[in-house]
Amino acid sequence: MSNFDPNRFVLEHDQDTPKEILRAAYQAFGELTVSFSGAEDVVLIDLALKVAPKEAVQVFALDTGRLHPETYAFIERVREHYAIEIDVRSPDADAVQAMVREKGLFSFYRDGHQECCGIRKVAPLRKRLTGLPVWVTGQRRDQSPGTRSSLQIAEHDTAFGSEASPLYKINPLTHWSSEDVWTYIRMFDVPYNPLHERGFVSIGCEPCTRPILPHQHEREGRWWWEDQGGKECGLHSTNLGR
Ligand code: SF4
Numbered sequence: 001m002s003n004f005d006p007n008r009f010v011l012e013h014d015q016d017t018p019k020e021i022l023r024a025a026y027q028a029f030g031e032l033t034v035s036f037s038g039a040e041d042v043v044l045i046d047l048a049l050k051v052a053p054k055e056a057v058q059v060f061a062l063d064t065g066r067l068h069p070e071t072y073a074f075i076e077r078v079r080e081h082y083a084i085e086i087d088v089r090s091p092d093a094d095a096v097q098a099m100v101r102e103k104g105l106f107s108f109y110r111d112g113h114q115e116c117c118g119i120r121k122v123a124p125l126r127k128r129l130t131g132l133p134v135w136v137t138g139q140r141r142d143q144s145p146g147t148r149s150s151l152q153i154a155e156h157d158t159a160f161g162s163e164a165s166p167l168y169k170i171n172p173l174t175h176w177s178s179e180d181v182w183t184y185i186r187m188f189d190v191p192y193n194p195l196h197e198r199g200f201v202s203i204g205c206e207p208c209t210r211p212i213l214p215h216q217h218e219r220e221g222r223w224w225w226e227d228q229g230g231k232e233c234g235l236h237s238t239n240l241g242r
Pocket residue numbers: 064066108112113114116117118120121204205206207208233
């Protein structure tokens with residue numbers, strides 16, 4: 001939908017609830033493709049299925065090959081709970097093998113996470129998003145003070161779209177806090193990843209995620225050996241330019 005205006009959408013829907021934002025996005029595009037990370041953004045799936053017919057809701061997840069066993073089990077549980085297909089995407093095997101052969105299985109601890117995330121997450125995501133008009137993410141402003149504080153409910157995704165095939169990103173949870181998400185999960189009995197019961201808040205790959213202590217920011221549980229300010233894996237790289 002090339003005439004979608006994200007600024008206008010923000011003006012008209014910024015004060016709406018996530019459900020209303022998703023409904024408006026569905027009305028604008030006629031489809032919703034939800035990016036599901038295996039963490040608490042399962043709320044998006046729950047909401048999307050309330051505002052759009054099942055056949056109009058596509059759900060995908062990126063299997064980096066390094067997720068916790070609990071996350072794989074959780075993705076399967078969500079698939080069964082909602083009786084939906086989840087398009088689980090794998091990275092390019094040759095690219096992973098070449099990186100691991102040259103640098104080992106834990107190069108991100110030495111070189112930073114960008115190369116590994118680039119191969120295991122960003123490239124498969126780019127492939128999945130090619131040709132799509134819109135995708136829905138679970139990003140929230142409170143997730144990362146360094147990179148998400150000026151997040152908008154609708155954005156032109158210049159990182160994965162192109163001039164010939166513009167892509168827009170809908171972030172219905174922009175104004176929600178972690179507490180809001182968990183209130184919703186409890187209120188509507190939404191399935192959640194059992195790792196949350198063990199102190200994990202922001203959940204990514206097993207070697208790059210750890211539980212946090214009370215009063216630590218959730219992003220401190222991700223790539224903790226790196227600078228605190230710029231923690232993005234590349235899925236939302238436009239955040240780094242804000
Ligand atoms: S989060 Fe860690 S293991 Fe996962 S893709 Fe990024 S660097 Fe690799």
